[in-house]
Amino acid sequence: MNPEYLLTAFIVCVVPGLGVIYTLSSTLGGGMRAGLWAALGCTIATVMHMLVAMAGLAALLHASAVLFQVVKFAGVAYLLWMAWGALQGSGGLQFGAGRPMPAGRLVWRGIMLNLLNPKLPIFFMAFLPQFLPAGAGLGALVELGLGFTGMTFAVFAIYAGLAASGRDALLASERAMRWMRRIFAASFAMLGLKLAVSRA
Known part of the structure; x- marks a missing residue:
């Protein structure tokens, strides 16, 4: 696989976004195991989006303003709900005590x-063709998709490991936990607002 493609995919994945924030918050809430389940959920969603792009449905989503708006504002509502949960320390963002969230729910929320x-x-529709050699078929496109998927999970797992390494120190400080809840709530809310003003 093209090293330039892998490097670009790594840069795209490592930039903090929704998947990174969810993985970090889940790891701080439930440890390394929870972080890996969250990362798996985010990766599965990435695969689903990539399949949509490969099937050409992204073009339909781009062309249909109504469809785009419906999906977008459903995402905004979900992000704001996650922000409220983070602020209250509920759901998957309970830092410290309490029964750990089931793996299935962590994966589902990530998805x-x-x-x-x-x-x-739409991003994949524009991103992947840049790295396809002339005359490449479906196999080459699938290879790029698998490479990006593997890179996504690997990067999120690294973030989970970093968060897990500092988890005990954070949990020992009520003040630190309070600020972490505020930071994650603000992050989810800002991502929701960013999505709200986005255009197809």
Whole structure:
């Protein structure tokens, strides 16, 4: 696989976005295991968006203003709900005590958070063809998709590991936990507002 493509994919994945924020918050809430499940959910959503792009449905989403707006504002509502949960320390963002969130719910939330972003399939529609050699077929496109998927999970797993390494120190300070809840709530809210003003 083209090293230039892998490097570009790494840069795209490592820039903090919704998946990174969700993975970090889940790791701080439930440890490394929870972070990896969250990362898996975000990666699954990435695969689904990539399949949509490969099927050409991204072009339909781009052309249909009504469809784009419906998906977009569903995503905005979900992000604001996650922001409220982070601020209250509820759901998957309970830092410290309490029963850990089931793996299935962590994965599902990761899928929903990323699935409700209509910009992702459009991004893949524009991103992947740049690295396809002339005359390449479906196999080459699938190879690029698998490379990006693997890079996504690897980067999120690294973020989870970094968060897990400092988790105990954060949990020992009530003040630090309070600020972490505020930071994650603000991050989810800002991403929601950014999505709200985005255009196809």
